[in-house]
Amino acid sequence: MQTSDEIVLGTHPKSPHEHLFNIQNVVKHYCNGNVTAVDHVTFSIDRGEYVVIMGPSGCGKSSLLNLIGSLDKPTSGEVFFCDQALSKHKSLDQFRATQIGFVFQSFHLLPTLNSLENVQVPMFVTPWTVAKRVSRAKELLALVGMSHRSRALPSQLSTGERQRVAIARALANEPCVLLADEPTGNLDSKTGGEVLDIFSKLHKARCSTIVVITHSPELAKRAERVIHMMDGRIERIENRR
């Protein structure tokens, strides 16, 4: 019988690829080319790796995460997932729905839905029955310690509780990759630590790939690799394995 940890995250795609993501010379311009957010960045992310991207504000780390997660398109260069170019992917919506789980700094919960309903939102794209969606949503809320607040609206939750629900939602469709943009940015240190514990638990449970953007050295300590960015470029990479 599967434990709650085992059912949380999806398995990696069945492929011989060593690298899950291959970011090849990506560039991202804004404001008609006047702003270069990502400047010829190349690196890869392996299956099961826990990667942190750090850097000062405006260094391009959120823009880079958006490109990795297909929330945005690079001006030039390419992002490969399992050797397939995202620019040629037949459905990026489906890619995000099945392979990626996002956690945002501002949580981004839907204000008119309670916790249980918010966790189910990504599941509409799956063929699951209503009963299965509700059942899985309850399990995920239990995993993040939010079962007792399943009927609460986001406005009735504390910031830490909202982030927990957001993490549960990110895990809804059993993604193989979790992308988090400053997940503890709006949390106090205690709550932030609890959120980081959840990430560590997820990483250890199924060796899932986690990519986190943060300013927090505390979070960086938990990572296997830290990518330091400055002015849109990779300044250095620390391997901590």
Next chain:
Amino acid sequence: MRFYKLIFHNVMRRRLRSALTAVAVAIAVGSIVSLVGIANGFRDSFMDFYQSADVDMIVVRSGSQRRLTSTLDESLANKIQALPGVKEVVPGLADIVSFAEANLYVVPISGLLPETHVFDHFKLTEGRNLLRSDQDAIVLGVDLAQTLGKQVGSVLDVVEGQKFTVVGIFESSNVFESGSILMPLADLQKLMGREGQVSGVSLTVDNPQDAKGMEQISDAIKKLESGLSVRTTREHVESLSEIQMAIAMAWITSTVAILIGTLGTLNTMFMSIQERIREIGILRALGWERKRVIAMILGESIMISFIGGVFGAVSAIILVKLLTRVPAVNGLIQGRVDWVVLAQGLTVALMVGLIGGFLPALSASRLTPAEALQN
């Protein structure tokens, strides 16, 4: 949670926003239903007037679609009576008077021949009917009598300085008649300076089911004199300029109301979706396809429009009912809204919902998820 429940929660948990949008739709729909319903009721009143009087055909001066401007020679009635197939002929003179002190400005007054069976369908509630021997006598419709505070024996200044005595009060199923005055034809002709003239001639035929026979009678009447218009009751009512004007006015006014309501609703919906661009970005980030996002927003806008449409329609029905009780109306409207008008109003509501939801949703869903999240 099912998809329709998500739509339901989005609408019901944003109460103020949803209510404001629904009110905009309600105003547009309420305007259509009440204005067009009133105009249709006005037309139906005229129809009932003739049908209840058992009239098969009406003869008026050709080109004069207003009864009041039609002028025929009174002697025409006798010529028509002599035609084969004609059962009874009733000449009549119609005009309008006003009673400013009671805020009544459109009171129909009809001059008819006393002691003819045209008076049979006016049901007397007090007093008596007009007699050929009467001098300066009138009979009032019950609604008008109530509004003016008159009863049998009262004296009424029909036209300034011209006093008439109320000899009877009648009620009619036709609201138009219940707010009118009846007097002997000769008296009204004298009062209005139209001696020897009538507005039109109503007639009944021996066999109203015989369409060919009706046509022959019509042709024979037209040969009596040039410039005559001979129509069946329905054709006549629908050609009346008062009716056409009332219906045209209703549609013009309700079209303006639709435009204002639609633009207001579209603006409210557009602003509402603009405020939710980030939410749309979240849904796209979570893997929702554009068509699913559009379906959700469309579902919400149709739901809000339907609620607004129903509320507007119900309010219009209540408003029309209340208006019929206002004395100044004096029974000119029936206070009846039929299902066709309701369907028209609700159709407009749904169209507003579709357009108001689709266009901004399509525009918002075209942004990349990153662009939408940064909004």
